[in-house]
Amino acid sequence: MYEAIAFYLFSVLTIGLFLVTVMSKNVLYAMTSLASGMVLISGFFFILGADFLGVVQLIVYVGAVMALYSFAMMFFDATRDIKEKNTNTALVFLLGGLSALVLVLMFAAPIHSEAIQALYPMHEGVGNAQDVGIVLFTKYLVPFEVAAVMLLVAMIAGIILAGKKMDDSLTEDLSADDEIMTQKDEK
């Protein structure tokens, strides 16, 4: 009963927030709705009993990724509305819906064929974090290490790409600098 209420509430709110993300012209609105949608998705994970995944979702997505986006937004002019030349919105909606439907059918087909067996079943009476830890560090150790190396590479790449010529002004609004200089001179 409570599960159903929570599920329908979360799904309606998530779909609405992600629609705002996709449709909004303002970067700030899109980003905040994306962040709140991700918080609600972690709610789905908690309903599903994947506690550790929900916490990771909160920390990594809502914490790290959103902070990264908001820092990147400071480089761009976020207050201005984005002008986009849209070509035939109805066609885009039709194509997007159809291809998504085909993709979902493709990936959902093996589920209904009863061919799925539990490779690493969950244990009764053991917490989700312990279960996940045991499987992650025994069966998925090599992918885990590869993911760690990938994150290191991504961190170095981000620093090198974003750190070049950091002393230059991005917005090129030199008039603001002049104003500050003249105010200093007046004093």
Add this chain to the structure above:
Amino acid sequence: MIGLSHYLIVSAIIFSIGLVGVLRRRNLLMLFFATEVMLNAVNIAFAAISHYYNDLTGQMFAFFIVAIAASEVAVGLGLLIVLYKKYGSLDLDDLASMKG
């Protein structure tokens, strides 16, 4: 009672929202937001299947998707900053340099 198909339908709806965003957006930052939406939709499907089949493999895949999304954002935003420094815009139509 909420079953597996409920979760899969919600995941499919969110995935198609992300796909529509990828198709109609012209701004690169907004394109990144749409890809995040798609990755999250897939994560919901993985967690739901993991729960209803009593199997941890789905959650493992969801963890690796989260790691890949984090590194994608780090590299992608660095590239976006470099592009913005070079061209002063993030619009895909302005950035298209190979016109056929």
